[in-house]
Amino acid sequence: MKRIKFTSCMAANVDELCRLITAYAGEQAQLSTEFVGDISWQARERQLDQGEIQVGWICGLPYVWKADRHPPIVELLVAPVMQDEQHQQQPVYFSHVIVHRDSPFQQFEDLRGATWAYNESRSHSGFYLTRYKLAKMGELSGYFGAVVESGSHQASLQLLIDGKVDATAIDNTVLNTEIQQHPEISLQIRLIDTWGPSPVPPWVVSTQLSKPLKQAIQKAFLQMHTTPQGRAILHQGAIAKFVEVRDRDYDSIRQMAQQAEFVELV
Numbered sequence: 001m002k003r004i005k006f007t008s009c010m011a012a013n014v015d016e017l018c019r020l021i022t023a024y025a026g027e028q029a030q031l032s033t034e035f036v037g038d039i040s041w042q043a044r045e046r047q048l049d050q051g052e053i054q055v056g057w058i059c060g061l062p063y064v065w066k067a068d069r070h071p072p073i074v075e076l077l078v079a080p081v082m083q084d085e086q087h088q089q090q091p092v093y094f095s096h097v098i099v100h101r102d103s104p105f106q107q108f109e110d111l112r113g114a115t116w117a118y119n120e121s122r123s124h125s126g127f128y129l130t131r132y133k134l135a136k137m138g139e140l141s142g143y144f145g146a147v148v149e150s151g152s153h154q155a156s157l158q159l160l161i162d163g164k165v166d167a168t169a170i171d172n173t174v175l176n177t178e179i180q181q182h183p184e185i186s187l188q189i190r191l192i193d194t195w196g197p198s199p200v201p202p203w204v205v206s207t208q209l210s211k212p213l214k215q216a217i218q219k220a221f222l223q224m225h226t227t228p229q230g231r232a233i234l235h236q237g238a239i240a241k242f243v244e245v246r247d248r249d250y251d252s253i254r255q256m257a258q259q260a261e262f263v264e265l266v
Contacts, residue, residue: 002032003032003033003034004026004031004032004033004034004054004055004209004213004217005033005034005035005036005047005052005053005054005055006018006021006022006025006033006034006035006036006053006054006055006056007035007036007037007044007047007048007053007055007056007057008037008041008044008056008057009041009044009045009048009056009057009058009059009062010041010057010058010059010174010201011152011153011154011171011174011177012041012152012154013154013174013177013178013181014057014177014237015035015037016236017233017236017237018035018037018057019035019037020233020236021221021224021233022034022035022055023035024220024224024229024230024233025055025217025220025221028219028220028223028224028230029213029216029217029219029220030216031213031216031217036053044056045058045062048074048204048206049066049073051073051206051207051208051209053206054205054206054208054209054213055077055203055204055205055206055209055217056074056203056204056205057201057202057203057204058074058201058202058204059122059123059124059125059201060124060198060199060200060201060202060250060253061122061123061124061128061253061257062122063076063201063202063204063250063253064250064253064254064257066204067247067250068254071207072207073206073207074204074205074206074207075204075205075207075214076202076203076204076244076245076246076247077202077203077204077205077214077217077218077221078202078203078218078221078222078242078243078244078245079091079199079200079201079202079203079242079243079244079245079249080200080203080237080239080240080241080242081200081239081240081241081242081243082173082200082238082239082240083235083238083239083240084172084176084238086172087197089240090197091199091200091202091243091245091249092196092197092198092199092200093125093171093172093173093196093197093198093200093201094125094171094172094194094195094196094197094198095124095125095126095129095169095170095171095172095194095195095196095198096169096170096171096172096175096191096193096194097167097168097169097191097192097193097194097195098157098160098167098168098169098170098175098189098190098191098192099160099166099167099189099190099192100160100161100163100166100188100189100190101187101188101189101190103166103167103190105166105167105192106192107192107193108133108167108192108193109137110192111143111144111166111167112143112144113144113145114144114145114166114167115144115145115146115147115148115164115165115166115167116130116144116146116147116148116165116166116167116168116265117147117148117149117150117155117156117159117160117165117167117168118130118147118148118149118150118156118168118169118265119149119150119151119152119153119155119156119170120149120150120151120152121149123171124198124253124256124257125153125169125170125171125198126153126156126168126169126170126171128256128257128260129169129195129196129198129256129260130169130265131259131260131261131263131265132256132257132259132260132263133195134263134265135259135260135262135263136259139263140262140263140264141263141264141265141266142264142266143265143266144265144266145266146266147265147266148164148165150168153170153171153174153175154174154178156168156170157170157175157178157185157189160189161185161188161189167192169195171201172194172196173200173238176238177237177238180238198252198253198256199245199249199250199252199253202245202250203221203242205217218244221242222241222242222243222244224241224242225240225241225242
């Protein structure tokens with residue numbers, strides 16, 4: 001049987017977790033699996049789009065764009081429910097607006113004219129949600145003094161710590177993982193706002209994958225929290241379990257993206 005390829009287009013700090021999940025799912029579903037992690041996330045996404053990679057963890061915004069194509073190129077597999085109490089046992093996440101610990105800014109509304117960093121232009125938590133927030137404020141252009149596209153949430157965080165930007169919005173699960181791996185970060189930053197909840201980034205499968213294979217992989221994910229080995233892997237990613245989600249669960253991302261399209265950051 002052909003090897004099933006998995007990948008992640010999420011932050012690099014979850015690649016090792018995804019390798020473990022890939023191996024576990026293959027073992028449970030009795031499939032040959034491989035995690036693709038030796039290329040850029042952009043290349044990973046292209047291969048997922050082309051069906052060369054069959055299973056991927058992606059942001060909710062690219063998911064809706066891919067699902068809304070005619071015909072769709074991906075389908076939902078599962079979504080993670082994070083352990084943190086803030087998530088209330090639901091497949092959601094948040095965007096944390098952070099500044100340097102010594103910054104004078106106390107809330108997002110203080111940031112007019114500031115230098116803002118975002119990860120990349122296809123991100124819900126880092127880019128579109130910022131524009132949606134500004135749309136709700138009636139600020140359609142020129143709010144920030146300068147804007148930097150950093151390339152990743154971790155890069156935005158480093159720019160902030162280094163004093164090169166004033167503020168940024170980061171996926172809270174990425175930030176939590178960074179703080180877990182580098183506790184000193186918590187002493188260097190300060191939270192001034194939280195946006196959300198938003199539908200959490202889902203795991204998806206290529207529409208080129210057969211239904212029986214999709215079902216076998218989905219079953220392995222959904223039952224992962226019921227086995228000692230599965231729970232141990234999930235714990236490494238602060239994940240409680242995986243659950244089924246429906247396309248309409250991501251309608252709020254569609255709606256926010258539509259409003260965000262009218263906003264320019266500078």
